[in-house]
Structure formats: C-alpha cells, structure tokens
Amino acid sequence: MSAKPALLVTAADLAPQALALLNDLEIVYAGKTPTEQDIVALCRQHNPVAIIVRYSKVGAAAMDAAPSLKVISKHGSGTDTIDKAAAEQRGIKVVAAIGANAAAVAEQALALLLACAKSVVALNERMHTGFWDKATHKSIELEGRTVGVIGLGAIGLRFARMANAMGMRILGFDPYAKNLPGHIAQVDLETIWRESDVISLHCPLTDENRELLNSRTLAACKKGVIVVNTARGGLINESALLNAVRSGHVAFAGLDSFAIEPMTAPHPFHGEPRLILSPHIGGVTADAYVKMGVAAAKNVLGVLHNVPASA
Structure with missing residues (x-):
C-alpha cells in the first residue's frame, strides 16, 4: 500500500497535465462507469483525502467511508451530483472547475440552436435519401430575434456574447449576476417567457429551480419558441416539453442533458423530429478535458496545501 495519501477519481482517467500536479497523491481510478456503490467501496478501501468527481454521485455514504476526506473537487462546473449538505456537515470542502468548460x-x-433554427439534421437526412427541398423549406433567421439566457455564469455569458455577435437581442435572468455587459438586458422570468424567441438554460440545478420549464411556464412562452438546454436535465419537465413540441407551441428543442442519464431506450423523446439530442457532451472536448482536469487538480491542492487555485 502506498505511503502517499489517496485521491479517488470517479472515472478511468485524468488528463496528464492534471496528473503532473498531483505527484504527492496516490491516484485511484473508479473505472469508466462507476456506480455510487463502487465509490463507497473504494472510499472504504483507500480512505482518500480527496475525490475528483467526473461520473457517478458522491453522497453521505461515500463521505462516511472516507474519514480522511477533506475535499471533493468537481471535474466541471455542476456540483449537483455531490451531496453538498452532507459535505458541509462533515467539514468537507466542495469545489468546482468554474469556467473551465x-x-x-x-x-x-450555439450548435444546438443553429441545428434547430436551420433544420440541419432533417435536411441532412433528406439530402442523403435524394431529396432537394430548396423550393419548399424555409429556415428560421436568428438576427433580430430575442434570446432569453437563464443563468449568467461563465457559460451563459459566453453564449450571450455569441448570440449578440449574430445580431440577436439578449434578455438575461440570474438573481446573482452583477455588472452585466451592455448587450444583456437583465429581466425577470416572466419577461423571458413572454418575449423570447429562444430560451437557453445555463443555470445550476437547485431545489428551487427544478422543472423550471413546465406546463405553466411553457404555456407562457411565445408560440414557436426554441428551447436549448446544455445545463441540467432536471431543469425541464420532460413530459411537458414533449407535449409542447408535439402541439407546435415549442417549435424545436435542442437538448444535451436529461432528467435520467444515460438515456435508455425506449424513451419518449426518441423519434421526435423536432427534438435535437446529444448525450451530455457539451463539455466533452479535448481542450476542455485538460482545462477541467487541471482546474480540478488545482482546486484539490488549494484545499489540501493552500496552493492558490487558478484555471
């Protein structure tokens, strides 16, 4: 058994650039698809001082199985898979790689929005089967239209900047945001629902905003609205969204996250031509893998050794 303190990674790998920062720790990998029970067992076996969370959940049972645990570091920005209340009760610091992805x-x-507005998927499939729909198809032009951005952290602000560059009007909602750039008009949610042609979700999932988009709020939206979600699936009542898409009240939805992941077949969303789906890979790029790994490693060291954390 190594004399080094253990660090558990809830995945099968970590970027080499991140590992280079963690030479004083013994790295333990949980594998490609660890369950919550796997995490508990590895905590019991190795008693890690730190956990870097990529996949699975880390709850009170895992924390209790690792009495030396001091820090849980998210390989990304969303910490909803970590029981933060349990961590606080046990004096365990929870940190996230804010902005790294x-x-x-x-x-x-933006890709999901454009795929929806320009019918990219449907037209591609039609072209591959020999159709030429130029005379009958009209896409949606986004310049001059209004996008409501819910959540104005690093991701939401960057998306808003992209939308502004395309000539869109930006409405933003975030009760914690301050000193917003001039191209974002800060408004309440009722204004977002009433005025937006596009709604893009970029907020963390909390008990307060769970199913923020539901039958009531979707009904308050413009007919023909486009919904984009690259945040957390729990922000949307999926049955309500499906009904709104089928009725035509929601023209399209581009979704990268879902209430239950991984999505298993059969699923009510399958086969719906106006739902554009991707398997929660928004933050999965070669560059983001390195950025998130390095930030997560620095956050661990920031807690264990008082090393300043910077992305």
Whole structure:
C-alpha cells in the first residue's frame, strides 16, 4: 500500500497535465462507469483525502467511508451530483472547475440552436435519401430575434456574447449576476417567457429551480419558441416539453442533458423530429478535458496545501 495519501477519481482517467500536479497523491481510478456503490467501496478501501468527481454521485455514504476526506473537487462546473449538505456537515470542502468548460458548452448550445433554427439534421437526412427541398423549406433567421439566457455564469455569458455577435437581442435572468455587459438586458422570468424567441438554460440545478420549464411556464412562452438546454436535465419537465413540441407551441428543442442519464431506450423523446439530442457532451472536448482536469487538480491542492487555485 502506498505511503502517499489517496485521491479517488470517479472515472478511468485524468488528463496528464492534471496528473503532473498531483505527484504527492496516490491516484485511484473508479473505472469508466462507476456506480455510487463502487465509490463507497473504494472510499472504504483507500480512505482518500480527496475525490475528483467526473461520473457517478458522491453522497453521505461515500463521505462516511472516507474519514480522511477533506475535499471533493468537481471535474466541471455542476456540483449537483455531490451531496453538498452532507459535505458541509462533515467539514468537507466542495469545489468546482468554474469556467473551465465554458467555451465548449457555450459552443454546444450555439450548435444546438443553429441545428434547430436551420433544420440541419432533417435536411441532412433528406439530402442523403435524394431529396432537394430548396423550393419548399424555409429556415428560421436568428438576427433580430430575442434570446432569453437563464443563468449568467461563465457559460451563459459566453453564449450571450455569441448570440449578440449574430445580431440577436439578449434578455438575461440570474438573481446573482452583477455588472452585466451592455448587450444583456437583465429581466425577470416572466419577461423571458413572454418575449423570447429562444430560451437557453445555463443555470445550476437547485431545489428551487427544478422543472423550471413546465406546463405553466411553457404555456407562457411565445408560440414557436426554441428551447436549448446544455445545463441540467432536471431543469425541464420532460413530459411537458414533449407535449409542447408535439402541439407546435415549442417549435424545436435542442437538448444535451436529461432528467435520467444515460438515456435508455425506449424513451419518449426518441423519434421526435423536432427534438435535437446529444448525450451530455457539451463539455466533452479535448481542450476542455485538460482545462477541467487541471482546474480540478488545482482546486484539490488549494484545499489540501493552500496552493492558490487558478484555471
């Protein structure tokens, strides 16, 4: 058994640039698809001082199985897979790689928006089967239209900047945001629902905003609205969204996250032509993998050794 303190990574790998920062720790990998029970067992076996969370959940049972645990560091920005209340009760610090994947996720949101507005998927499939729909198809032009951005952290701000560059009007909602750039008009949610042609979600999932998009709020939106979600699936009531898409009230939805992941077949979303789906890969790029790994490693060291953390 190594004399070094253990660090558990809830995945099968970590970027070499991150590992280079962690020479004083014994790295333990949980594998490609660890379960919550796997994490508990590895905590019991290795008693890590730190956990870097990529996949699976880390709850109270894992924390209790690792009495030496001091820090849980998220390989990304969303910490909803970590029981933060349990961590606080046990004096365990929870930190996140804020902003490390901002470019990647904002680009995915823009890609989903464009795929919806320009019917990229449907037209591609038609072209591959021999159709030429130029005389009958009209796409949606985004210049001059209004996008409501919910959540104005690093990702939301970057997406808003992209939308502004395309000539869109930007409405933003974030009760914690301050000193916003001039191209974002800060408004309440009722204004977002009423005025937006596009709604893009970039906020963390909390008990307060769970199913923020539901039958009531979707009904308050413009007919023909486009919904984009690269944040957390729990922000949307999926049955309500599906009904709104089928009725035509929501024209398209581009979704990168879902209430239950991984999505398993059959799923009600499958086969819906106006739902553009991707498997929660907004932050999964080669560059973001390195950025998130390095930030997560620095955050661990920041807690264990008082080394300043910087992305």
